[in-house]
Amino acid sequence: MSKQVMSESSYVGKISALKGLMVEIIILHAMPEERELLVVEGLDDVHLEVSYFTSNGAVCVNINNSLELRCGQKVYATNEKITIPVGPATMGRVFNALGQPLDKGEDIKTNRRVISEASGIKSYKAKQKPELLETGLKVIDFLTPFVKGRKIGIIGGAGVGKTVLTMEMIHNVTKGDKSLSIYCGVGERIREGNELYVTLKETDVLKNTVMFFGQMDSTPAIRSMVGPAAATAAEYFRDEEGRDILFFIDNIYRHIQALTEISTNFGLIPSEGGYAPNVFTELRRLQDRLSSTENGSITSVQAVYIPADDLSDPAVQAIQQQLDSVLVLSRSIAEQGIRPAVDLLKTTSSLLTPQIVGQRHYDLVAEVQAIMQKYDSLKNIIAIVGENELSPADRIDYQHAKLLIDFFNQDFSVAEHLTGKPGQYFTRDQTLAGIEEILGIKQSDKK
Numbered sequence: 476m477s478k479q480v481m482s483e484s485s486y487v488g489k490i491s492a493l494k495g496l497m498v499e500i501i502i503l504h505a506m507p508e509e510r511e512l513l514v515v516e517g518l519d520d521v522h523l524e525v526s527y528f529t530s531n532g533a534v535c536v537n538i539n540n541s542l543e544l545r546c547g548q549k550v551y552a553t554n555e556k557i558t559i560p561v562g563p564a565t566m567g568r569v570f571n572a573l574g575q576p577l578d579k580g581e582d583i584k585t586n587r588r589v590i591s592e593a594s595g596i597k598s599y600k601a602k603q604k605p606e607l608l609e610t611g612l613k614v615i616d617f618l619t620p621f622v623k624g625r626k627i628g629i630i631g632g633a634g635v636g637k638t639v640l641t642m643e644m645i646h647n648v649t650k651g652d653k654s655l656s657i658y659c660g661v662g663e664r665i666r667e668g669n670e671l672y673v674t675l676k677e678t679d680v681l682k683n684t685v686m687f688f689g690q691m692d693s694t695p696a697i698r699s700m701v702g703p704a705a706a707t708a709a710e711y712f713r714d715e716e717g718r719d720i721l722f723f724i725d726n727i728y729r730h731i732q733a734l735t736e737i738s739t740n741f742g743l744i745p746s747e748g749g750y751a752p753n754v755f756t757e758l759r760r761l762q763d764r765l766s767s768t769e770n771g772s773i774t775s776v777q778a779v780y781i782p783a784d785d786l787s788d789p790a791v792q793a794i795q796q797q798l799d800s801v802l803v804l805s806r807s808i809a810e811q812g813i814r815p816a817v818d819l820l821k822t823t824s825s826l827l828t829p830q831i832v833g834q835r836h837y838d839l840v841a842e843v844q845a846i847m848q849k850y851d852s853l854k855n856i857i858a859i860v861g862e863n864e865l866s867p868a869d870r871i872d873y874q875h876a877k878l879l880i881d882f883f884n885q886d887f888s889v890a891e892h893l894t895g896k897p898g899q900y901f902t903r904d905q906t907l908a909g910i911e912e913i914l915g916i917k918q919s920d921k922k
């Protein structure tokens with residue numbers, strides 16, 4: 476943000492009330508625009524962003540939560556909104572939501588875009604037929620196929636392995652010179668961001684990555700802006716350069732949380748389960764921006780935190796509605812030491828169709844799901860009467876289910892320092908063949 480000259484013509488008015496992040500101003504002269512940045516007399520680095528207007532004024536957000544604001548201070552317009560740099564010069568760089576470098580590199584002053592304005596999308600239609608991207612993770616490639624231009628969610632409560640799984644996805648799918656990745660860290664640990672940066676640098680993936688961070692130490696205003704900032708970068712590459720982008724976000728729930736904190740600060744009345752309705756509108760707007768068009772695609776991997784392990788949380792539900800595939804991680808499975816700790820029954824995908832994954836894969840999924848359903852009900856019976864009391868057919872299904880659970884267990888490359896075991900990568904064909912072997916299906920039988 477450039478330093479503004481405060482002149483008579485840019486004079487907007489005065490601060491009339493302060494409450495947390497919320498700053499109310501009375502408009503006495505120039506009328507600012509929505510989302511415009513305002514500066515305060517005598518305070519060079521303090522910016523207010525106009526959120527909405529009242530009958531005689533405006534309500535703004537104190538972006539960096541400056542404690543130097545006082546009622547009566549004069550406020551000036553800047554004719555600017557929050558922008559981030561876009562394009563080739565940003566590759567390999569790390570920024571905050573305001574587009575300022577976090578990597579000690581140079582500030583990029585040219586080719587900047589406003590983060591609050593979605594690029595005008597002409598058509599959402601993806602041009603090509605669905606293209607499967609391989610992740611090398613058996614359970615993902617099998618149950619939640621990673622399809623170019625679509626959205627996959629990794630959802631789970633605290634500490635069940637969302638971040639590690641997201642990192643493994645980055646590790647496995649960003650290889651190759653052509654892929655361009657955008658990473659967006661929202662409200663999570665600063666340490667994790669640093670680790671990812673170092674890893675990407677070591678593996679030479681960083682040069683094809685642009686990173687944005689608004690971690691847990693940032694104000695809710697900044698945390699709520701980092702998603703739109705990263706979306707702006709993705710839109711640029713998609714629309715202006717026709718690129719296919721891999722977009723990783725950890726964690727999209729923190730975006731909602733930040734918006735909720737701001738709404739609470741503004742005194743907006745929450746409706747659904749403690750969330751203000753505007754929060755869901757903002758979420759949809761962000762998700763819409765992460766869409767694919769005729770020009771290029773955005774394939775996103777979104778980690779979703781589940782508060783109190785409650786899958787019925789309205790925000791979690793709202794996020795799930797926007798995703799094509801939802802990989803559910805479960806605490807009870809993580810506690811058994813299974814990695815990734817995927818709940819095979821709750822995990823769903825709308826992309827599991829014969830057209831996308833092929834008939835062989837599709838039929839296998841149906842079979843595995845049926846066995847897992849049965850396993851779930853048999854488990855309770857066995858707890859009471861024991862496995863020997865099962866009918867022979869049930870016993871076979873039960874054994875198959877146990878073998879499948881074990882089969883989907885896999886060592887991660889990014890967790891090698893934790894487990895001491897090297898990571899494993901499986902092609903989709905290896906995964907399908909492995910499942911067929913467990914179920915005693917021979918390809919030749921089917922032909």
Ligand SMILES: Nc1ncnc2c1ncn2[C@@H]1O[C@H](COP(=O)(O)OP(=O)(O)OP(=O)(O)O)[C@@H](O)[C@H]1O
Binds near residue numbers: 814887893894
């Ligand atoms: N694949 C794995 N192999 C070995 N250990 C793992 C694996 N996945 C997760 N863990 C262990 O579980 C811990 C928590 O994982 P992770 O940080 O990914 O959880 P999270 O769901 O992102 O948690 P939070 O909600 O707190 O962000 C890790 O620090 C690691 O010790």
Ligand SMILES: [Mg+2]
Binds near residue numbers: 638
């Ligand atoms: Mg995490």
